[in-house]
Amino acid sequence: xxxxxAIIVGAGAAGxxxxxxxxxxxxxxxxxxxxxxxxxxxxxxxxxxxxxxxSISGYELARNMKLQAQKFGAVIKSNxxxxxxxxxxxxxxxxxxxxxxxxxDVVIITTGGRSRTLGVPGENEFKGKGISYCAxxxxxxxxxxxxxxxxxGNSALEEASSLTKYASKxxxxxxxxxxxxxxxxxxxxxxxxxxxxxxxxxxIEFIGGEKLEKVKIQNQKTSEIFEKxxxxxxxxxxxVPNTEMFEGIIELNQYKEIVVDKNMATNIPGVYAAGxxxxxxxxxxxxxxxxxxxxALSAAEYLNKFEKAELAAEEVTS
Amino acid sequence: MLRTNLTHILSEQEHAKLLQENENVMVCCGRMxxxxxxxxxxxxxxxxxxxxxxxADMEFDIPDARVIRDLPECRNFAGLPFVVYYKNGxxxxxxxxxxxxxxxxxxxxQYFGQEVKEAASK
Numbered sequence: 095x096x097x098x099x100a101i102i103v104g105a106g107a108a109g110x111x112x113x114x115x116x117x118x119x120x121x122x123x124x125x126x127x128x129x130x131x132x133x134x135x136x137x138x139x140x141x142x143x144x145x146x147x148x149s150i151s152g153y154e155l156a157r158n159m160k161l162q163a164q165k166f167g168a169v170i171k172s173n174x175x176x177x178x179x180x181x182x183x184x185x186x187x188x189x190x191x192x193x194x195x196x197x198x199d200v201v202i203i204t205t206g207g208r209s210r211t212l213g214v215p216g217e218n219e220f221k222g223k224g225i226s227y228c229a230x231x232x233x234x235x236x237x238x239x240x241x242x243x244x245x246x247g248n249s250a251l252e253e254a255s256s257l258t259k260y261a262s263k264x265x266x267x268x269x270x271x272x273x274x275x276x277x278x279x280x281x282x283x284x285x286x287x288x289x290x291x292x293x294x295x296x297x298i299e300f301i302g303g304e305k306l307e308k309v310k311i312q313n314q315k316t317s318e319i320f321e322k323x324x325x326x327x328x329x330x331x332x333x334v335p336n337t338e339m340f341e342g343i344i345e346l347n348q349y350k351e352i353v354v355d356k357n358m359a360t361n362i363p364g365v366y367a368a369g370x371x372x373x374x375x376x377x378x379x380x381x382x383x384x385x386x387x388x389x390a391l392s393a394a395e396y397l398n399k400f401e402k403a404e405l406a407a408e409e410v411t412s
Numbered sequence: 413m414l415r416t417n418l419t420h421i422l423s424e425q426e427h428a429k430l431l432q433e434n435e436n437v438m439v440c441c442g443r444m445x446x447x448x449x450x451x452x453x454x455x456x457x458x459x460x461x462x463x464x465x466x467x468a469d470m471e472f473d474i475p476d477a478r479v480i481r482d483l484p485e486c487r488n489f490a491g492l493p494f495v496v497y498y499k500n501g502x503x504x505x506x507x508x509x510x511x512x513x514x515x516x517x518x519x520x521x522q523y524f525g526q527e528v529k530e531a532a533s534k
Contacts, residue, residue: 129512130450137446153449173457173513222491222508231445232509235490305488326490 098124098169100393101188101198104336105170106133107379108369109204110159111386112393117166119394124196125163126188127172132156133206134333134370135379139230144379155379181343181362199400200364200393203340203352204386207333207370207377212244216300224306224326229253232328233260239325242267242309244297250330251279257328258288265290265322267297269314297327335371347373358389364400366393414469415444416452418459421470427479431501434466436524438516441470441480442493447510451493454513458520465524497523 100116102109105127116123130136138152147155164170171190178189185197209227211217217225226232233256241261243254246268252275254264266283271294273280283289292311298319299310309327312319335351337344345353345361351373358366368385370377413420421427421439431437440455442448455467470477472492480486483503486494491509497519498504504523507515 130453132449136449139445151444152446153444173454223488224490226491226509228445228447231443231447232491305490 096124096194096196097185098122098196098198099397100124100200100202101126101186101196102202102204103127103176103188104133104204104206104369104371105131105160105172106204106206106369107135107156107159107382108206108386108389109133109202110156110163111383112202112204112368112390113163113168113170114159114166115387115390116394117163117168119390120167121394121397123163123168124198125168125170126174126176126190126196127170128175128205128336129173131160131170131172134208134377137209137228138379141379152379176339179339181365186364200396201366202358202386202389202393203344203360203365203367203371204369204382204389205336205339205371207335209329210331210334212297212329212331214298214300216302216306220300220302220306223304224302224324225300226326226328227330229257229328232326233257236261236326238262240323241265241326241328242297242322242324243328243330244268245330245332246270246273246275247330247332248275248279249332251275251283253328253330254289255279255282255286258286261288261326263288263290265292265324267292267295267311269296270294300327333370333377337371349373356388357392358385359392364393364396366396414442414452414471416469417456418452419466419468421468422474422476424476424479427470427476430466430468431498435500436465437468437498438465438495438520439468439470439480439498440493440495441472441477443472445492447491448493451495451511451516454511454516457513458516462520462524465520499523 099122102112102125105125113125135152135156142149174190177192180187186201188196237260240263242265244267254266294314295311297309298312301308308321308323337350352367354367354372358368366389368389369382440451485503485506489508495507
């Protein structure tokens with residue numbers, strides 16, 4: 095059996111920060127990560143608002159954080175599958191890849207979030223063949239082509255404007271009659287002659303042969319359905335927290351986000367949470383780093399009390 | 413050159429040599445971008461688990477990457493990375509855009525064989 099003082103679930107900005115703090119404090123720390131190290135951070139081409147660093151790619155920042163955590167002694171296991179776990183047992187227990195068992199006295203959950211998908215027919219089939227979730231990655235495949243951007247938040251409006259560098263025409267399809275994006279992003283898009291809008295509408299199906307050829311769009315007010323020929327569709331409709339595995343175990347809010355107190359403590363003693371999987375308003379690398387720090391310090395304090403309690407129990411029984 | 417720990421293919425000649433010298437080859441052709449990095453990371457981890465497969469990367473924007481970009485199997489691709497799987501020099505599978513570890517291992521097992529993998533790891 096592999097016992098650690100702390101197990102961190104997730105290796106994004108919050109998890110790696112917690113790993114740096116705990117391992118530097120000589121807390122034996124294991125980071126379990128189901129995806130690639132860096133989380134949403136590696137999805138950002140340029141981070142220009144991380145204090146002290148004028149400009150850095152999300153990949154570089156994530157790599158630096160990973161190396162820093164490892165330098166202090168944190169063990170990182172990425173691209174694994176947590177097949178079962180028990181947060182109420184003592185010690186807390188995780189089974190990885192169906193066979194490896196890891197236990198710890200304290201747990202920090204930093205499972206982050208992922209891009210929301212439309213979940214309509216054809217979406218999986220045409221991913222990479224006309225459907226994209228990354229404008230900076232795939233924009234240049236749509237030089238002089240006609241594309242749709244789905245969404246009404248900051249990412250959708252900002253990326254729609256940026257995609258006009260490549261596309262001949264960009265149509266923004268949004269389900270409401272107004273945008274949630276900041277006014278300057280909306281104004282920039284409205285002033286761009288290459289951008290059109292289809293409001294109060296949703297894509298309900300992607301259609302094509304070997305690649306995407308058209309979409310079926312439904313007006314939300316009239317229910318009218320029409321088809322539109324299109325070369326590409328970029329989807330920016332926000333994020334969902336990666337908390338499915340904790341449903342019914344940890345207290346979540348209506349958006350399936352983990353509820354924490356000011357010390358990042360969940361409703362389970364010895365279990366903390368930080369980063370994009372918790373209930374909060376702002377989702378930034380800097381906020382995740384701050385929450386990871388608080389979670390680590392709270393976890394260290396818990397471990398300290400836990401150790402003292404264990405010693406006291408030993409003294410009573412000896 | 414891509415900043416990964418994989419074997420880098422830098423030219424058309426190196427690509428041909430790699431296919432000639434290895435029965436099973438997986439090449440990820442991309443950039444250091446958000447959809448590509450997770451695939452490189454999975455490949456780096458799989459190198460030990462699949463010793464009978466040669467894992468390599470190639471920078472999408474170098475001219476010689478036409479050996480991947482111009483493949484008929486990649487004709488309709490519009491999402492990075494382009495990942496191509498070769499058996500005895502022939503393309504057996506190609507994927508576009510990000511893929512999970514499960515999706516990648518499922519292709520490796522299907523085309524390059526799980527039994528071979530187990531035998532090779534002994």
